[in-house]
Amino acid sequence: MSEPVWQRGDLLGVAELSTAEILHVLDTAESFVEVAARPIKKVPTLRGKTVINLFFEPSTRTSSSFEIAEKRLSADNINFSTSSSSLSKGETLLDTARNLEAMAPDLVVIRHAHPRVPHALAERIAAGVINAGDGAHEHPTQALLDAFTIRRRKARVEGLKIAIVGDVAHSRVVRSNVLCLTKLGADVTVAGPRTMMPEKPESLGARVVYSLEEAIEGADVVMMLRVQLERQARASFPSEREYFEFFGLTAERLRGARDDAIIMHPGPINRGIEIASEVADGPWSVILEQVANGVAVRMAVLYLLAGAKSGADGTMP
Amino acid sequence: MSGSLMIRGGRVVDPTQELDGPADILIEGGRVAACGPATDPPDGVGELDAAGLVVVPGLIDMHVHLREPGQEYKETIETGTRAAAAGGFTAVACMPNTDPVNDEPSLTEFMLKQAERAGWARVYPIAAVSRGLEGRELTEFGAQRRAGAVAVSDDGRPVWSAALMRQALRYARHFDLPVIQHAEELALSGDGVMHEGRFSTRLGVEGIPGAADDVMVSRDLLLTADTGGRYHLAHMSTARSLDLIRTARADGHRVTCEVSAHHLLLTDEDVFDSGLDPNFKMHPPLRSAADREALVGGLADGSIDAIASDHAPHHPDEKELDFVASPNGIVGLETTLSLCLDRLVGKGVIDLARLVDLLSTAPARILRVPGGSLAPGSPGDVTLIDLEREVEVDPATFRSRSRNTPFAGWGLRGAPAGTVVGGRVIELS
Numbered sequence: 001m002s003e004p005v006w007q008r009g010d011l012l013g014v015a016e017l018s019t020a021e022i023l024h025v026l027d028t029a030e031s032f033v034e035v036a037a038r039p040i041k042k043v044p045t046l047r048g049k050t051v052i053n054l055f056f057e058p059s060t061r062t063s064s065s066f067e068i069a070e071k072r073l074s075a076d077n078i079n080f081s082t083s084s085s086s087l088s089k090g091e092t093l094l095d096t097a098r099n100l101e102a103m104a105p106d107l108v109v110i111r112h113a114h115p116r117v118p119h120a121l122a123e124r125i126a127a128g129v130i131n132a133g134d135g136a137h138e139h140p141t142q143a144l145l146d147a148f149t150i151r152r153r154k155a156r157v158e159g160l161k162i163a164i165v166g167d168v169a170h171s172r173v174v175r176s177n178v179l180c181l182t183k184l185g186a187d188v189t190v191a192g193p194r195t196m197m198p199e200k201p202e203s204l205g206a207r208v209v210y211s212l213e214e215a216i217e218g219a220d221v222v223m224m225l226r227v228q229l230e231r232q233a234r235a236s237f238p239s240e241r242e243y244f245e246f247f248g249l250t251a252e253r254l255r256g257a258r259d260d261a262i263i264m265h266p267g268p269i270n271r272g273i274e275i276a277s278e279v280a281d282g283p284w285s286v287i288l289e290q291v292a293n294g295v296a297v298r299m300a301v302l303y304l305l306a307g308a309k310s311g312a313d314g315t316m317p
Numbered sequence: 318m319s320g321s322l323m324i325r326g327g328r329v330v331d332p333t334q335e336l337d338g339p340a341d342i343l344i345e346g347g348r349v350a351a352c353g354p355a356t357d358p359p360d361g362v363g364e365l366d367a368a369g370l371v372v373v374p375g376l377i378d379m380h381v382h383l384r385e386p387g388q389e390y391k392e393t394i395e396t397g398t399r400a401a402a403a404g405g406f407t408a409v410a411c412m413p414n415t416d417p418v419n420d421e422p423s424l425t426e427f428m429l430k431q432a433e434r435a436g437w438a439r440v441y442p443i444a445a446v447s448r449g450l451e452g453r454e455l456t457e458f459g460a461q462r463r464a465g466a467v468a469v470s471d472d473g474r475p476v477w478s479a480a481l482m483r484q485a486l487r488y489a490r491h492f493d494l495p496v497i498q499h500a501e502e503l504a505l506s507g508d509g510v511m512h513e514g515r516f517s518t519r520l521g522v523e524g525i526p527g528a529a530d531d532v533m534v535s536r537d538l539l540l541t542a543d544t545g546g547r548y549h550l551a552h553m554s555t556a557r558s559l560d561l562i563r564t565a566r567a568d569g570h571r572v573t574c575e576v577s578a579h580h581l582l583l584t585d586e587d588v589f590d591s592g593l594d595p596n597f598k599m600h601p602p603l604r605s606a607a608d609r610e611a612l613v614g615g616l617a618d619g620s621i622d623a624i625a626s627d628h629a630p631h632h633p634d635e636k637e638l639d640f641v642a643s644p645n646g647i648v649g650l651e652t653t654l655s656l657c658l659d660r661l662v663g664k665g666v667i668d669l670a671r672l673v674d675l676l677s678t679a680p681a682r683i684l685r686v687p688g689g690s691l692a693p694g695s696p697g698d699v700t701l702i703d704l705e706r707e708v709e710v711d712p713a714t715f716r717s718r719s720r721n722t723p724f725a726g727w728g729l730r731g732a733p734a735g736t737v738v739g740g741r742v743i744e745l746s
Contacts, residue, residue, distance in 0.1 A: 092637040114641040115520050116593040135641070136521030175521055199524060203515035 166225025387416025405733025486546025658731025
């Protein structure tokens with residue numbers, strides 16, 4: 001018998017994943033999609049497993065997606081967030097790890113404002129760790145659900161022209177997506193105003209352009225990034241009006257893309273800033289499919305990691 | 318610190334006498350009485366057998382943080398100078414960012430008293446440029462000089478106001494004190510935690526552009542030219558800063574600079590490869606490979622005056638925080654000499670005489686302190702070096718109270734073998 005494709009106990013970043021592993025997550029997610037259509041949206045796969053959701057940074061979308069995924073897998077889950085937990089800022093990673101260990105979780109889902117905190121935690125605890133976003137570094141489940149959404153719509157990822165546009169410097173979504181989509185063989189371009197580009201952006205592994213038009217020319221997929229309005233103070237862009245004027249996605253601009261192009265956004269969207277309502281709500285948009293697929297992909301990840309940690313395969317739905 | 322001692326049989330390397338060869342050194346009453354061919358020592362003078370060792374003027378680390386008073390849980394003058402002795406240094410110059418800040422002569426006096434009590438190495442306090450390091454009012458340079466301060470600096474942060482820097486450069490001239498600058502334009506470094514470049518981009522980490530240093534260095538050099546002051550650039554980290562220094566020196570301005578061993582040996586790629594280990598976090602950050610190569614070039618061609626450790630102890634608990642949350646700085650007193658011997662002299666970048674100049678003669682000249690030479694009349698401060706000894710950097714063995722080093726596990730050839738301060742043997746291995 002050949003080695004199973006998935007042996008990881010942690011999902012920390014796309015950087016570490018092979019193409020085969022990414023495809024395995026996507027294939028596994030397919031079998032979880034239909035759970036959402038059942039009258040009783042629950043499978044016993046993770047019964048008796050404890051999952052801690054540890055959010056050191058505010059999040060509604062990602063945290064609720066994980067929570068629903070965990071509940072549909074029958075896991076027992078506990079949520080800590082900065083507002084409700086006593087885990088204080090400035091606690092050492094060792095202390096955080098010891099406190100978690102004392103509660104004997106099987107899996108820990110962590111979001112933190114600082115890069116590589118999930119990686120550091122994973123080295124210190126026995127439980128499986130899922131990175132739900134570490135600063136502007138990685139957000140692997142977002143990239144996996146995006147790839148899943150693209151594959152469902154386009155039947156493939158390989159060879160597609162994909163444009164990712166917006167605040168590239170401060171986006172964890174762009175980093176994980178470039179890694180994931182290029183591993184799957186897509187032709188990825190990133191674009192944004194120069195003030196929102198990191199130093200040496202080509203080191204992300206994608207083609208770099210500085211205009212929206214150029215980025216979406218002939219694109220199969222256009223992924224818009226959320227503009228962080230609070231960064232306005234940092235002089236990245238002068239006004240929302242001007243951003244929309246030059247980098248906002250309108251139906252007019254979209255004509256440069258392929259006729260069957262799809263529009264994606266990790267949410268929450270800023271209507272009239274990075275994306276016009278006519279586009280967000282239009283026939284091209286798969287933004288709500290991303291949200292629905294997010295649950296299935298996270299169920300797949302939880303299932304695979306729990307199986308790897310316990311050393312035994314759980315029960316598939 | 319005054320003793321008498323005969324150091325016999327070693328290879329003496331002293332760039333001030335253009336000496337590299339077998340010689341004996343006689344120290345009497347704390348000072349070098351003779352340096353040359355063997356003679357019998359006067360009665361009652363002890364002998365130190367230096368056969369197989371290199372004998373050099375006592376090394377001076379011109380940039381350390383001893384943390385006392387105020388942060389004795391990180392380091393004390395006792396533990397810091399003990400680390401200095403173990404690392405082959407006979408003197409250190411300590412920065413004023415203690416708590417309280419060394420902005421009063423009484424603080425300098427206290428530090429000198431603690432150093433004398435400890436007895437491991439000479440300590441030269443550096444006084445604050447501004448009261449409380451707040452960048453507003455000048456401190457009493459004259460009274461500090463009289464108390465024993467050898468330079469002024471707000472290190473840990475820059476003298477940010479151009480007006481205050483201008484006045485500091487002017488006023489320090491009365492007392493022949495160098496103004497040591499931590500060159501950082503805060504508006505450019507912002508929330509950055511590592512060098513801004515392809516590795517910060519891949520990690521999504523806020524970067525500190527090289528321009529944060531260069532903009533400040535450029536401004537300071539204009540003010541130095543304008544005032545005729547004496548400017549010393551601390552922990553230089555970029556190729557462009559080095560070019561600016563070269564130009565200012567060629568124009569005849571009184572400008573010197575130091576680099577740390579870590580900026581000579583590590584880059585932002587090492588930060589990346591470490592997985593954001595907090596022991597790779599310091600200010601200025603580890604720069605690009607091109608910057609590192611330029612600095613190494615500056616050592617070889619003489620543009621760089623000195624090597625200093627920027628010894629910055631932090632408690633293990635503080636480095637157990639994540640990279641962004643952890644404080645800046647690494648310890649260096651117990652690794653600098655071996656790193657330089659192995660990676661610079663051993664690899665043929667510089668010769669031993671140049672290393673002695675960088676670690677002893679130049680710091681003495683910049684700070685106007687005795688030492689840096691073994692010519693008769695010099696202080697009887699000597700460092701013994703074993704070029705053949707193989708060591709592995711093991712933080713558990715550090716005499717420093719802190720362990721924060723990125724060099725743990727490095728195997729190095731060449732190590733300190735002992736120190737002599739004022740003719741008294743302090744450390745011998």
